[in-house]
Amino acid sequence: MEKNIVAVDIGATKIHIGIVRGSHIVKEVKFPTNAGTSKEDIVNNLIRGIESLEVKDFQGIGIGVPGLVDEKQGIVYDLVNIASWKEVHLKKYLQDHFHKPVRITNDANVFALGEKIFGQGSRFQNIVGITMGTGFGTGIIANNRLYSGSFSSAGELGSIPYLDATIEDYCSGKFFKNQYQISGKEVFERAEEGDKLCRDILNEFGKQLGNAVKILLFILSPEAIFLGGSVSRSFKYFEDELQKSISTFPFKKVLNKLVLQPSEMSNVAILGAAALIVSELSEEKISAPKVKKEIIS
Known part of the structure; x- marks a missing residue:
């Protein structure tokens, strides 16, 4: 059975959140970014947006942003046209709140990965x-x-x-x-x-x-x-x-x-953000060490 992924596209004017199952968006919400507010206000609005979709079981949260990202730590730097986002520990905020894996990258990377996974x-x-x-x-x-x-x-x-x-x-x-x-x-x-x-x-x-x-x-x-x-x-x-x-x-x-x-894809930003989680889970399966069973005589 296909599981849900929360996918987020953060832009200068709006935030788009979708629940992706397989290659389909089954629920979505859009709301203004309110780029002139504090970074905490924008993060809290993002959390409320995810919660508004009322998805209780999902594999992770994938996010595309128009700026620099420390992908390992999940820190967003210098987000385009959002003045307060000079350094935002977004992965920590969301993982502490939802207790699910979070992966973040630049929005152009999201487009390419979405095309690779779904297109x-x-x-x-x-x-x-x-x-x-x-x-x-x-x-x-x-x-x-x-x-x-x-x-x-x-x-x-x-x-x-x-x-x-x-x-x-x-x-x-x-x-x-x-x-x-x-x-x-x-x-x-x-x-x-x-x-x-x-x-x-x-x-x-x-x-x-x-x-x-x-x-x-x-x-x-x-x-x-x-x-x-x-x-x-x-x-x-x-x-x-x-x-x-x-x-x-x-x-x-x-x-x-x-x-x-x-591209022939519609909603590529959301599907691409979901592809971040699909890709991460695939890499985990590939890199998982094989346990050799020992026979004790």
Whole structure:
């Protein structure tokens, strides 16, 4: 019988909590983060949110956050747009209260792991998940395991200097705001209506994203790259230029094998957070020592 997992997505404006059973969200609740309040108030609201779902038996709590994480200790540092979360011992708070395992990582890692456990990434050993919304995040699965590096910050490709700014400035929603003073949402909507200028803007975006993908290919050489976040909904409008851009990558055998596509998962943040617990339990089973039985004569 499939057991429940509590999955949490903490964002700057809202907290989303779901009860995941198998690959389905069976209960969920969303409420404002109240980012201007104290860290204790936000943690207490999180606890009350979990309790409101009235799940008595669950395997653990998986959490994705947009910031740095000491994954072993479960300490969250410098959470984006939540000023009071400079250092929050979130794992200890929740484990002391619920007496269940808690695992926390960066939200881009959650996306990649969710794609690996529940999505199209299950058939690959090495994948990268790219999230493109207000920012640009990258999660890495290497040899079937999440690789998060020091403080859950591996793969922060968006901070690499690029042209006159950074990769994030050219490969996320910031590109549309900074270069054309328009939101990514409006560009997509107008492209859907046949607006040539907006389709040209998305073509340019595809070219820039292709340059970022080539850097990933040189460093990580994944078998598959999955795109998520709000900007990925425009994929059909920037796909051609994206493919044209990456076609200049010199290692053709790597390129010919590469799968590059938008994620087909809905509620990826919640399913990905649940995947943290699924992954941890699987690792425990794999690493559990075998006890040799001794015959006493």
